[in-house]
Amino acid sequence: MAAVNHLAQLAADISSNVAVLTEYIEANKLPQPSFDADGPSHPIPDDSGDAAVARAALIEATKALHTLAVGPSETTIYFNLPELYFVGAMGTLCHYKIPQNVPLQGSISYAELASKTGFPENLLPRFVRMAAANYYFAEPQEGFVAHSAFSKPLAIDEKKQAAIWFRHTELIPTVAKLIDMVEQFPDSSEPTETAFHMAFGGTFFGHKETHIDHMIKFGYAMDTFTSGYSDSGEAIAKAFAWEDLPEGSLVLDIGGGTGHIAAAIAEAHPHLKFEVQDYEKLGEESKKLMASRGLSDRVGFRVHSFFEPEPVKGAAVYFFRNIFHDWSDLYCSKFLKHVVDAMGPDSRVVICDIVVPPVNTTSKIAASRVHALDLQMWSSFNAKERSEKDWEQLIASVDSRLTIEKVIGQPKMRRDSLTVLQLKK
Numbered sequence: 001m002a003a004v005n006h007l008a009q010l011a012a013d014i015s016s017n018v019a020v021l022t023e024y025i026e027a028n029k030l031p032q033p034s035f036d037a038d039g040p041s042h043p044i045p046d047d048s049g050d051a052a053v054a055r056a057a058l059i060e061a062t063k064a065l066h067t068l069a070v071g072p073s074e075t076t077i078y079f080n081l082p083e084l085y086f087v088g089a090m091g092t093l094c095h096y097k098i099p100q101n102v103p104l105q106g107s108i109s110y111a112e113l114a115s116k117t118g119f120p121e122n123l124l125p126r127f128v129r130m131a132a133a134n135y136y137f138a139e140p141q142e143g144f145v146a147h148s149a150f151s152k153p154l155a156i157d158e159k160k161q162a163a164i165w166f167r168h169t170e171l172i173p174t175v176a177k178l179i180d181m182v183e184q185f186p187d188s189s190e191p192t193e194t195a196f197h198m199a200f201g202g203t204f205f206g207h208k209e210t211h212i213d214h215m216i217k218f219g220y221a222m223d224t225f226t227s228g229y230s231d232s233g234e235a236i237a238k239a240f241a242w243e244d245l246p247e248g249s250l251v252l253d254i255g256g257g258t259g260h261i262a263a264a265i266a267e268a269h270p271h272l273k274f275e276v277q278d279y280e281k282l283g284e285e286s287k288k289l290m291a292s293r294g295l296s297d298r299v300g301f302r303v304h305s306f307f308e309p310e311p312v313k314g315a316a317v318y319f320f321r322n323i324f325h326d327w328s329d330l331y332c333s334k335f336l337k338h339v340v341d342a343m344g345p346d347s348r349v350v351i352c353d354i355v356v357p358p359v360n361t362t363s364k365i366a367a368s369r370v371h372a373l374d375l376q377m378w379s380s381f382n383a384k385e386r387s388e389k390d391w392e393q394l395i396a397s398v399d400s401r402l403t404i405e406k407v408i409g410q411p412k413m414r415r416d417s418l419t420v421l422q423l424k425k
């Protein structure tokens, strides 16, 4: 029997998915994906149905084909070496505001770019060429720098710059401490016993409170990350049957930050009332946000730590988005217990977080993103992304009456799921 020709199979997959995308782009008169500075920054919209599915399949197949073509030996010899220095080069270029100083059209000489930014002229080409080899910036003629479609958004979007800053400034030092953390704290639940703490001498958020520049940039990085990756407020407003809650029902957005998710749900469901609970420092921002969206009469803010007893009894929904994955089971069970003590017979807890899919059930790309997040949660907080079994164990450990009523995942949700809990009657 002839051996399976994986290369040919993958190439055929790639062709058929490219055909779907081409048809979609042409039918919708969209610009073709391109490396040029005027190329689209997100060529295939996420809500494009079959085209979005074909795009995901194309990304998976091209990665597999590339990996097979490079092969095990060369992959290991070069093991992420270019990627490592690419992250370093981009972090350094962004630190010197290179993206903002390259013109949006045309090019600039290395000499002029160096004099505008203070980047040493002798080093600048070495950093830019590392980036350009990875599609960020271009050198249309020797000695001159221009934007590509990939670098151009960084010229104007502070939040995208922060995404690169976060990888370079906080994740690289944390990743460098993984072995130390495994050796010293293999079984800890404490946010003080982490790789992040070893690298920065404080907890993930404690360090940010004393380094306000980190706090602000991390906020920006999360904004851009969650807007493109996590499920949006609009998606959450559609995925759960908020419309079935009685008129005037109260929804708490616990650890809701400024309340941007509560605001999105409130806009879609005018019969509901909301209370955002978080630290005092977010109260003013939250009030401004609600006023700007005309929601001040329906979305309030309460200064409240979820490690204190929950003051609002019998709310319709106690909602948590991206809170549990920041805490170990020890701490999650503490704040979930406070909520159980406050629940009425018809209350629900709705947890918006990842449910890690069973092994070998998703694409390698999806698995790699989830496991990167899981290790990021572990090394930053001693927390984790939870599988169905992890969620069941955590919930059962809090109160035997607490049960999972349902889990709302794909296709209504994209990355996160909504895990809905109720008290057994």
Ligand SMILES: C[S@@+](CC[C@H](N)C(=O)[O-])C[C@H]1O[C@@H](n2cnc3c(N)ncnc32)[C@H](O)[C@@H]1O
Residues within 6 Å of the ligand: 254, 255, 256, 257, 258, 261, 277, 278, 279, 304, 305, 306, 307, 320, 321, 322, 323, 326
């Ligand atoms: C990862 S953010 C999630 C924010 C929001 N739920 C969202 O999805 O965008 C974590 C939030 O938890 C808040 N937080 C952390 N510890 C808290 C505590 N003990 N009590 C209340 N909020 C807390 C933080 O201030 C921050 O707003």
